Amino acid sequence: MEKRPDLVLFDGVCNLCNGAVAFVIERDRRARFQFASLQSEVARERLRAAGAPEPLPDSIVLIDQDGVHVRSAAALRIARGLGFPWTLAALALVVPRGLRDALYDAVARSRYRWFGRRETCALPTPALAARFLDAPELARARAAAAAAPPTADAPASAPADAPVRAPANALAHAPARAPASEPAPTAWQRGAAVLLRVLVLYTALYALPFPLGAVPGTEGLAAAYESGKQGLVTEFAAAALGLELTVFPAGSGDTTYNYVELLAYALVALVGASAWTARVRARTLTARTLDTWRTYLRLALGAVMLSYGWVKVFPLQFGTLGPDDAFATYGESSPMGLLWRFMAASPAYTLFGGLAEVVGGALLLWRRTQLAGALVTLGVMANVVALNFCYDVPVKLFSSHLLLSALIVAAPDLPRLAAFLFLRLPLEPRHELPCPLTSRAARITAGVLKLAFVVCVAVLPAYAGYQALHEYGPLAPRSELHGTYRVLAFDRDGHSGAAVPDDQRWVAVGWSDQGLLATKLASGTQVRRGGSHDAAAGTLTLRASGGGEPDVLSVVREDDGRVRLRGTLAGAPVEVLLERLPDDAHLLTSRGFHWINEFPFNR
Numbered sequence: 001m002e003k004r005p006d007l008v009l010f011d012g013v014c015n016l017c018n019g020a021v022a023f024v025i026e027r028d029r030r031a032r033f034q035f036a037s038l039q040s041e042v043a044r045e046r047l048r049a050a051g052a053p054e055p056l057p058d059s060i061v062l063i064d065q066d067g068v069h070v071r072s073a074a075a076l077r078i079a080r081g082l083g084f085p086w087t088l089a090a091l092a093l094v095v096p097r098g099l100r101d102a103l104y105d106a107v108a109r110s111r112y113r114w115f116g117r118r119e120t121c122a123l124p125t126p127a128l129a130a131r132f133l134d135a136p137e138l139a140r141a142r143a144a145a146a147a148a149p150p151t152a153d154a155p156a157s158a159p160a161d162a163p164v165r166a167p168a169n170a171l172a173h174a175p176a177r178a179p180a181s182e183p184a185p186t187a188w189q190r191g192a193a194v195l196l197r198v199l200v201l202y203t204a205l206y207a208l209p210f211p212l213g214a215v216p217g218t219e220g221l222a223a224a225y226e227s228g229k230q231g232l233v234t235e236f237a238a239a240a241l242g243l244e245l246t247v248f249p250a251g252s253g254d255t256t257y258n259y260v261e262l263l264a265y266a267l268v269a270l271v272g273a274s275a276w277t278a279r280v281r282a283r284t285l286t287a288r289t290l291d292t293w294r295t296y297l298r299l300a301l302g303a304v305m306l307s308y309g310w311v312k313v314f315p316l317q318f319g320t321l322g323p324d325d326a327f328a329t330y331g332e333s334s335p336m337g338l339l340w341r342f343m344a345a346s347p348a349y350t351l352f353g354g355l356a357e358v359v360g361g362a363l364l365l366w367r368r369t370q371l372a373g374a375l376v377t378l379g380v381m382a383n384v385v386a387l388n389f390c391y392d393v394p395v396k397l398f399s400s401h402l403l404l405s406a407l408i409v410a411a412p413d414l415p416r417l418a419a420f421l422f423l424r425l426p427l428e429p430r431h432e433l434p435c436p437l438t439s440r441a442a443r444i445t446a447g448v449l450k451l452a453f454v455v456c457v458a459v460l461p462a463y464a465g466y467q468a469l470h471e472y473g474p475l476a477p478r479s480e481l482h483g484t485y486r487v488l489a490f491d492r493d494g495h496s497g498a499a500v501p502d503d504q505r506w507v508a509v510g511w512s513d514q515g516l517l518a519t520k521l522a523s524g525t526q527v528r529r530g531g532s533h534d535a536a537a538g539t540l541t542l543r544a545s546g547g548g549e550p551d552v553l554s555v556v557r558e559d560d561g562r563v564r565l566r567g568t569l570a571g572a573p574v575e576v577l578l579e580r581l582p583d584d585a586h587l588l589t590s591r592g593f594h595w596i597n598e599f600p601f602n603r
Helices: 015-027 041-049 071-080 086-094 097-109 111-115 135-147 187-207 219-241 256-280 287-313 335-344 347-363 367-390 396-422 440-471
Strands: 006-010 033-037 061-064 067-070 120-122 165-167 483-492 506-512 516-521 526-534 539-542 551-557 563-569 572-580
Touching: 006 015, 006 041, 006 071, 015 033, 015 111, 015 396, 033 041, 041 061, 061 071, 067 071, 071 086, 071 097, 097 111, 097 187, 111 396, 187 256, 187 287, 187 396, 219 256, 256 396, 287 347, 287 367, 287 396, 287 440, 335 347, 347 367, 347 440, 367 396, 506 572
Parallel strands: 006 033
Antiparallel strands: 006 061, 061 067, 120 165, 483 506, 483 572, 506 516, 516 526, 526 539, 539 551, 551 563, 563 572
């Protein structure tokens, strides 16, 4: 006896379901499956014959030799029947069915809102009609609808090239699928609602005190908030964890304090979500609440992306390679230092990365462009997070939260994008909530405030970056000492030349206007020290590495252009004679860009 093909029953007016059927047909090379809409009589007959219980869930249904399968079990069995690689989806059958079905139901409940629905059931093409058991039924309904007298709302005839569709309500046997009342939430749904409230509160706490600090004049309030929070987190660490926090964020965002802070946020969010759920009796979050939450996150994220973007557009975050980098070796560089020099080596690439952040941040400021901004930011921040983790940059926690915020902003549109990209379904327009401001005066006031906010987070940081570029950035005036030098003579404590130990004797020097002196020692290592050059006084002051008294050297320019340094260094008198090297003496800063490379210049 010939085996009957498996039958897939689907919602004929659901865009997602129709796209899924088209996906299956394209990959079902052995024609293993037949299809019918759940609204059809043939579906009802086959379900009765298979002994399916009444009523069936609002789900895709598979009828095969093993019986009737619904929800996630039906979807996974269909995938298994498509062959490799789709058969690998069957591995998900090891996941508890309750969890699988909860995820399936969450998508099913929102399928019309996310993907849209059709007013009619689509008729299959003649080439596929044999695989759709309800094709004759739909054709008869179409013919009956065409023979019916025209009404005021319907034209007398359809154009010849109109799509072949039959009205869903033209099938007299198609029952209405409108439940009398909303079913009580399941345990999975109640748990998901609590977790969503935890996420809302946690991310809002993390984004605070925004907009304080982003708006000029509110820096003091932001500082007061951070100071108060720091005290609470410190007390929490001592009381709950037995930790004494003495190091606080100052350049590093991955301190012990930061991890304790995240734990405190999570506990506060959990307690708040529990109280919130008890108050509203486990109802799902309203659309207005979710919209307000995402609006706050996208504006906070947009402000951060713009601030970080502008300091890359104007190369301030990484700076540019200076004389203090000229003698550094790979082996002496930390992973973070290597990344910083990689970015500083190409201001053009840094500009590209900064513009991407600026574009993403700017698009996030407006509701109509928030999806584009979230997608750009997702791409940018995924790269930033990878760099921070792979090169041990201590901004891992902060950048990961920015990536999470971008994902939350994009989340409502991701199902529609997935349907467009993978199922080739048309994108349904997104239905936005109406503006809660009804009066004209309120709308004008909101518009003025929005414009002021955009100026604060987008325009003012750009202007500040432009000023910094000329004050202390690459375009700032250079001092007469800026450059790299060869050490011609080095005397220390009465000894000169090779008589000075290799781990103390200078052989090359680089001075940067950013206040860094790099000395290459005869031992091959490099020592970097901060300092300042006072051209009027003719002195070079170097900060002590251990935090003690600084070292002060006099700077004397000789007639032949050489520079002589005299003073004390680590308590010993020194005298150093320096000869400046040409600006193009170092390959990394002089090689430049070449359109034509006959051979790779990889050194």
